[in-house]
Amino acid sequence: MIELKNIYKTYGRGTVNELSLFENFSLSINDGDFISVVGSNGSGKTSMLNMICGSIPIDSGEIIINGTDVNKMKEFRRYRKIGRVYQNPAMGTCPSMTILENMAMADNKGKLFGLTPGTPKKRIPYYKELLSTLGLGLENKLNVLVGQLSGGQRQAMALLMTSMSPIDFLILDEHTAALDPKTAETIMRLTDEIVKEKGLTTIMVTHNLLFSLEYGNRLIMMHEGEAILDISGEEKKNASTDDLLALFNKISLERGN
Amino acid sequence: MQLLISVLEQGFIYAILALGVYITYKILDFPDLSVDSSFPLGAAVTACLITKGVNPYITLPVSFFAGALAGLATGIIHVKFHIRDLLSGIITMTVLYSINLHISGGVANVPIFSNENIFSAFPLADKLGKFNTVFVVFLIAVFAKLLLDAYLKTKSGYLLRAAGDNATVVTSLAKDSGTVKIIGLVIANALVSLSGCVMCNQQRFFDISMGTGTIVIGLASVIIGTNLFKRLTFMKATTAAIIGSVIYKACVAIAISMGLKSMDMKLITGILFLIILVAGQFGGKGKND
Numbered sequence: 001m002i003e004l005k006n007i008y009k010t011y012g013r014g015t016v017n018e019l020s021l022f023e024n025f026s027l028s029i030n031d032g033d034f035i036s037v038v039g040s041n042g043s044g045k046t047s048m049l050n051m052i053c054g055s056i057p058i059d060s061g062e063i064i065i066n067g068t069d070v071n072k073m074k075e076f077r078r079y080r081k082i083g084r085v086y087q088n089p090a091m092g093t094c095p096s097m098t099i100l101e102n103m104a105m106a107d108n109k110g111k112l113f114g115l116t117p118g119t120p121k122k123r124i125p126y127y128k129e130l131l132s133t134l135g136l137g138l139e140n141k142l143n144v145l146v147g148q149l150s151g152g153q154r155q156a157m158a159l160l161m162t163s164m165s166p167i168d169f170l171i172l173d174e175h176t177a178a179l180d181p182k183t184a185e186t187i188m189r190l191t192d193e194i195v196k197e198k199g200l201t202t203i204m205v206t207h208n209l210l211f212s213l214e215y216g217n218r219l220i221m222m223h224e225g226e227a228i229l230d231i232s233g234e235e236k237k238n239a240s241t242d243d244l245l246a247l248f249n250k251i252s253l254e255r256g257n
Numbered sequence: 258m259q260l261l262i263s264v265l266e267q268g269f270i271y272a273i274l275a276l277g278v279y280i281t282y283k284i285l286d287f288p289d290l291s292v293d294s295s296f297p298l299g300a301a302v303t304a305c306l307i308t309k310g311v312n313p314y315i316t317l318p319v320s321f322f323a324g325a326l327a328g329l330a331t332g333i334i335h336v337k338f339h340i341r342d343l344l345s346g347i348i349t350m351t352v353l354y355s356i357n358l359h360i361s362g363g364v365a366n367v368p369i370f371s372n373e374n375i376f377s378a379f380p381l382a383d384k385l386g387k388f389n390t391v392f393v394v395f396l397i398a399v400f401a402k403l404l405l406d407a408y409l410k411t412k413s414g415y416l417l418r419a420a421g422d423n424a425t426v427v428t429s430l431a432k433d434s435g436t437v438k439i440i441g442l443v444i445a446n447a448l449v450s451l452s453g454c455v456m457c458n459q460q461r462f463f464d465i466s467m468g469t470g471t472i473v474i475g476l477a478s479v480i481i482g483t484n485l486f487k488r489l490t491f492m493k494a495t496t497a498a499i500i501g502s503v504i505y506k507a508c509v510a511i512a513i514s515m516g517l518k519s520m521d522m523k524l525i526t527g528i529l530f531l532i533i534l535v536a537g538q539f540g541g542k543g544k545n546d
Contacts, residue, residue, distance in 0.1 A: 079431040092429070094422040097415070105415050109430045115408070118415040162429070 002029040002052060002169065002201070007061035009047065009225075021047060022225040025061070031168075033232075034195055034202045036212035038244065039222030040251070045205040048222070049171050052203075054078045066168065080110060083162035083200075085155070087174040092158025095147030099138055099157065102146050103127040106161035130160060134190065152183035156190060163194045170195060172204040176211065184208070188215065209241045223251050262391050264510045268503030269394040270455050271474055273401050275482070275498040277448030278475030280405075283483065283494065285421040285441045287335075290346030290472055294353030295327040295446040297468035299453030301360040304367040304463035313375045316454050317397075324450020325443045327353060332439030358465060365465040374458040390459060397455055401448060402495045408444070417441050449475070470526050477530045478502035484537045505529070 009022040037045050050056040054075035104119040131139040134156045176184035195202050219236050221229035281289040299320035306316050335345035361367050382389045408414045420427050420437040427434040482501025486492045512525045
């Protein structure tokens with residue numbers, strides 16, 4: 001469970017561009033939730049993810065992950081329990097290392113990176129099997145450098161690598177936004193499979209309203225650092241893209257654009 | 258013949274340095290200027306130990322360790338104090354200049370001509386005759402290369418490569434990419450210092466200014482090696498760096514044999530490096546990097 005309590009976050013404090021994004025923001029993410037987060041640019045979606053992961057500091061408030069206040073915990077330590085896939089497919093893999101080497105590293109997450117062989121031979125069949133679930137034929141390209149793969153292939157690998165180790169939370173930061181519609185569909189279906197299979201608590205930021213409605217059990221719409229819509233269960237099932245768009249327009253009108 | 262042997266001797270000595278520079282420049286993408294002082298650091302430690310009558314082979318691990326400390330300093334300055342990479346190296350380089358002088362006993366030049374060194378103490382020295390030095394140097398360079406290759410295949414080595422390639426991945430693996438960078442700098446400067454140790458053994462003196470421009474030699478070797486052999490995928494980058502170092506020394510030797518004086522050494526070093534960089538731009542075209 002992730003709890004955000006009374007979060008304050010201001011960007012560019014003391015400058016003319018000072019922007020107070022979060023003011024007394026609170027949100028509870030329950031175990032087993034698959035939350036889709038939508039909202040316009042600058043509404044605080046990605047900032048929220050960055051605060052949870054520790055990529056950016058908060059001004060005040062509490063972030064509690066599995067009962068522990070992580071405010072003083074460094075970013076890299078938080079990733080023991082969190083897996084994250086970024087919008088840019090290049091972020092999740094090492095381009096000048098091979099597919100096999102990338103898989104082996106991901107497999108070792110949470111364990112010691114010592115002087116034992118980087119790629120344990122015994123695990124290779126397991127990596128092949130995992131890669132074959134992607135249906136991209138990567139299992140036959142184990143020694144190809146990841147940099148030579150397409151964006152979609154790299155994103156699929158990033159997703160796979162993230163979910164190889166025992167994590168509790170999956171953070172998806174517009175992870176289909178840089179992909180073509182068909183690949184985006186594939187990655188989204190794969191995401192859903194992995195989330196269900198591993199029972200991961202998931203937060204997915206997306207600009208794709210269809211995805212946000214189709215996947216997950218809860219939907220949040222962010223606006224100027226607030227969750228202006230938070231629906232789940234039946235209420236979410238009955239919502240439509242028209243409803244969401246109408247709400248979007250209403251917000252825009254209120255802002256005077 | 259004598260020229261060839263001398264080129265190979267120098268080439269293999271600087272090859273050890275090139276292996277270190279390969280780690281910082283190619284793997285970590287870190288322009289590490291501390292090299293200019295960790296090279297003479299190894300030599301200073303060596304001269305100090307040898308004049309005290311220590312077994313010359315002890316100088317190898319001790320210099321290696323001393324260089325590791327220098328790398329640790331640069332790493333901590335960069336990672337923990339958040340000083341830019343270039344400046345971190347410059348700070349270590351400057352500080353080490355004085356430390357090197359302290360180690361050498363406050364003098365800028367320590368001759369060890371009359372003392373035993375790793376070459377004269379080599380068991381096969383008599384049999385190998387004039388090939389003795391080049392043989393020993395070759396052994397050390399190859400040993401260092403194989404050790405580095407083996408390390409880069411371990412889990413820790415993977416992490417080092419990942420840190421230079423995409424630090425986000427290291428963070429995602431719940432590892433501190435800063436620590437990994439420090440480890441890389443430690444190994445790199447240890448190798449550079451080892452190279453300085455072998456150099457001191459070979460030329461039989463330590464000189465405080467022997468490190469000036471070392472980074473240029475190291476970079477030139479790595480760039481020549483990796484550019485020349487980048488189409489040969491079966492060749493390891495570490496092998497390429499060693500060959501690059503020999504080629505570079507050969508170029509310098511040719512330039513000198515064409516009538517340039519030894520005082521023009523740094524001039525040649527710099528201009529050759531420039532030529533290599535420019536040539537690399539043209540050679541690199543059409544190849545996606």
